[in-house]
Amino acid sequence: MMLATVYKKEIKKMAKVVVIGGGLGGLPTAYELRHLLPKQHQVTLISDRPEFTFIPGLVRVALNLNSLAAIQLNLAELTKRYGIEWILGKVTDFDAETKRITVEENRIVDCDYVAIATGASFAFDAVPGLGPHGGYTHSVCSPNHALAARSAWLKFLENPRHLVVGAMAGVSCFGPAYEFLFMAEWELRRRGLREQVSITFVTPEPYLGHLGLDGLSNSQALTENLMKQRGIQAVTNALITSVDADSIALADGLKLPFEYAMILPAFRGVDFIQKVPGLGNEKGFIPVLPTCEHPEFSSVYALGVSVELPNNKAISGLGLPKTGQMTEAMGLAVTHNIGVKLGASADNLKTPTLEAICFAEFGDTGIVYVAAPVLPDPKTGKRRYSYSLQGRWVNLAKTAFEKYFMLKMKLGWGLPWFEIWALRILFGLSLLKNCDLVEEQAMISFPVESE
Numbered sequence: 225m226m227l228a229t230v231y232k233k234e235i236k237k238m239a240k241v242v243v244i245g246g247g248l249g250g251l252p253t254a255y256e257l258r259h260l261l262p263k264q265h266q267v268t269l270i271s272d273r274p275e276f277t278f279i280p281g282l283v284r285v286a287l288n289l290n291s292l293a294a295i296q297l298n299l300a301e302l303t304k305r306y307g308i309e310w311i312l313g314k315v316t317d318f319d320a321e322t323k324r325i326t327v328e329e330n331r332i333v334d335c336d337y338v339a340i341a342t343g344a345s346f347a348f349d350a351v352p353g354l355g356p357h358g359g360y361t362h363s364v365c366s367p368n369h370a371l372a373a374r375s376a377w378l379k380f381l382e383n384p385r386h387l388v389v390g391a392m393a394g395v396s397c398f399g400p401a402y403e404f405l406f407m408a409e410w411e412l413r414r415r416g417l418r419e420q421v422s423i424t425f426v427t428p429e430p431y432l433g434h435l436g437l438d439g440l441s442n443s444q445a446l447t448e449n450l451m452k453q454r455g456i457q458a459v460t461n462a463l464i465t466s467v468d469a470d471s472i473a474l475a476d477g478l479k480l481p482f483e484y485a486m487i488l489p490a491f492r493g494v495d496f497i498q499k500v501p502g503l504g505n506e507k508g509f510i511p512v513l514p515t516c517e518h519p520e521f522s523s524v525y526a527l528g529v530s531v532e533l534p535n536n537k538a539i540s541g542l543g544l545p546k547t548g549q550m551t552e553a554m555g556l557a558v559t560h561n562i563g564v565k566l567g568a569s570a571d572n573l574k575t576p577t578l579e580a581i582c583f584a585e586f587g588d589t590g591i592v593y594v595a596a597p598v599l600p601d602p603k604t605g606k607r608r609y610s611y612s613l614q615g616r617w618v619n620l621a622k623t624a625f626e627k628y629f630m631l632k633m634k635l636g637w638g639l640p641w642f643e644i645w646a647l648r649i650l651f652g653l654s655l656l657k658n659c660d661l662v663e664e665q666a667m668i669s670f671p672v673e674s675e
């Protein structure tokens with residue numbers, strides 16, 4: 225029996241759909257919901273920040289190559305313009321049974337459906353001395369981190385000697401660590417400072433270019449080559465155990481001196497998810513069915529970094545990447561499937577394919593990584609395909625995509641048809657497929673490799 229045939233429509237005269245989180249997943253999802261659902265249904269966006277931030281642009285902000293303002297938009301203005309109710313505030317609690325959301329401890333918002341797109345919180349407390357809050361390393365994961373990283377970077381440039389860049393296991397994306405590394409190296413070269421700086425990359429990946437994906441065609445060779453060409457030392461399989469004011473200690477006893485270090489932390493779900501019984505896993509990530517619906521709470525959907533994706537043996541512990549485009553695909557599935565429940569869309573439920581593309585900008589070159597899908601088939605261990613391509617054009621593509629993304633957020637577009645077609649025609653990627661193509665036994669969660 226397929227899920228599509230057992231799904232119950234809950235046609236309501238007036239439904240309240242709430243999206244929590246106004247980031248890369250939440251804002252396009254609120255737009256898509258507003259486009260799809262008839263006007264009698266209310267769409268509300270709740271976020272703890274007044275602005276939308278294009279998170280992939282934070283690496284450039286940290287290296288003083290762009291302003292933060294260039295990658296932010298005012299959520300109050302956008303939501304007003306496009307007929308979405310706006311609430312500024314942090315969600316502090318949620319009752320999944322009564323569907324009551326608590327904002328800032330005291331405001332109650334009732335809803336019929338909720339889409340959780342709250343991204344991640346950061347586990348700086350996992351290692352003593354890690355992180356910008358009372359520690360010694362920097363991060364580019366949030367606007368505030370990027371601004372702090374930029375001030376320290378400008379100071380570092382006055383007399384740079386040792387630079388360490390890396391990531392902890394459990395980061396949701398290794399790409400930004402590589403981007404920061406190669407762009408910092410390029411920036412030092414442009415300023416005539418490269419000769420005086422030793423650069424070390426420190427990563428829990430078993431080999432360079434693994435990216436939490438394993439088996440990504442050509443990625444290892446391209447990344448190793450680039451490291452060699454640019455004279456960067458790399459430590460793989462690394463476990464950072466502590467950081468003090470001028471060195472990073474690894475489990476094997478190695479100490480890496482630094483004056484500037486950018487280390488991406490492990491990710492976990494945001495506080496309120498961990499507080500609600502049965503909502504998230506032990507790290508605060510939300511388990512979902514292929515429809516992006518919570519397995520226990522049928523009015524709860526999740527998307528983006530807040531979702532629990534399964535690990536397989538090859539990537540265990542490293543963390544599977546949750547990229548922007550995967551996030552958008554999940555948001556599209558959430559919109560469509562809530563639309564089906566409310567009778568606003570045809571009956572076929574959709575699941576995100578989790579086929580991913582990531583443009584990594586490296587200064588005077590770049591690499592595009594494609595994994596279709598990110599999770600290899602649990603039976604064959606293979607992907608439909610994967611590849612990595614290097615070239616200066618990747619930087620242009622990334623810059624163009626950033627400008628396009630900011631424009632479409634200004635115009636109130638979620639995922640327009642031409643973007644979906646461009647991904648298909650240019651890169652062979654699809655975003656959604658019908659749920660009745662997913663085998664019944666895989667319905668309990670995204671397919672997991674059995675041990």
Ligand SMILES: Cc1cc2nc3c(=O)[nH]c(=O)nc-3n(C[C@H](O)[C@H](O)[C@H](O)COP(=O)(O)OP(=O)(O)OC[C@H]3O[C@@H](n4cnc5c(N)ncnc54)[C@H](O)[C@@H]3O)c2cc1C
Pocket residue numbers: 244245246247248249250270271272273277279280281282283313314315316341342343344364365366397399400494495496527528529530546547548549551581582583584
């Ligand atoms: C530095 C960096 C670079 C990246 N570069 C790329 C890239 O080049 N390409 C790519 O595809 N992907 C990239 N990614 C991944 C990409 O940014 C994520 O996939 C994407 O941001 C996930 O979207 P999201 O909506 O889940 O989370 P976010 O975009 O982080 O949005 C979460 C939102 O929820 C809000 N929020 C959190 N908690 C609460 C709460 N309790 N109440 C209310 N609101 C809350 C936050 O303020 C935020 O606005 C990068 C990630 C990082 C960290």
